[in-house]
Amino acid sequence: MFCPGCGEKNSIDKKFCRACGLNLEQSAQSLLEQFPSAKSPDLEKSERRLEKFGNVAFGGLIVVVLASVVGMIYTIFVKFILNGSGVIAGILLILFLIFAVLGLAYVAFNESLKEKRHAGPKRYGDPVLERFDTGKLLNENPFDPVPSVIEETTDLLPVENKTRKF
Template sequence: MHCPNCGTKTSTEQKFCRSCGLSLDELARVLTEQLPEARARLLERQQKVEQWLGRVSGAFVAMFVCALIVGVVWGVIMKGQILSGLLLLAFIIGAVASLSLVVYNESLKEKLGQPAAPDPALPVSAPTGKLLSESHFEPVPSVTERTTELLAVEERQGAKSRRQ
């Protein structure tokens, strides 16, 4: 986003322009309201698809775990190896629980990392809440820097005698 007054590049989080001091709160609100309706509908569809994808994959994992548990119970425990069957069953349940917690943790990190209403038309700039660093500017000497000094005038002997 650029300041409409002076053209300085700003971010949507800034409240005032760093160059001219113009209030940018109202401008940011107006720009976010201008998000096209089609784009908003597409974002809503994308969120619904992601929700359904999570539900379907969760159901698939649940069915797979149930089939695995039934296989362990039927194959190992029914043959008389109760202790090894229970240990295998506890291992499977623990692995599925930890894997689901890792996936849930990553989805939470992703949701917290995204801004509430991202606008792809506006580039995100670096935070500008800091003051600019002091400049230690030393001017570059000019080519003609020492050429304007007055030349030393030498008086001639003949000129002195004429004056006297």
């Protein structure tokens, strides 16, 4: 953490800046308020593993559900349509199963999209700016004015003298 007064680098657990003596507790508190999601790397790693496990488990569930839906459609096709006893009922059951699965897929994708929208973009530090020490002041270069296009071409217009000379 850098001291807001002098720009000196200090550790987070220090209460005062060693260079200028500024109280750093308020600065540390405001930093924690701005970035409340500062987690330990182990916790983030375990969260990523848990998320991967959940994705694999959910993918397996989807495969099992789709396989059972295909099996039910096959059973309905064989028992009702090929048998000839309930062709219309079989077609309606197959259409019901297909649209029920499509409706559930729509709800699942819509909810995941809402979660992604509410989570917002992840903010990462700019890798270009992280390389530089931001506590140091920039070099003050002297200001060179930009030359104008009409700088040396402006001449006074000739004026007729209308006053009488005695």
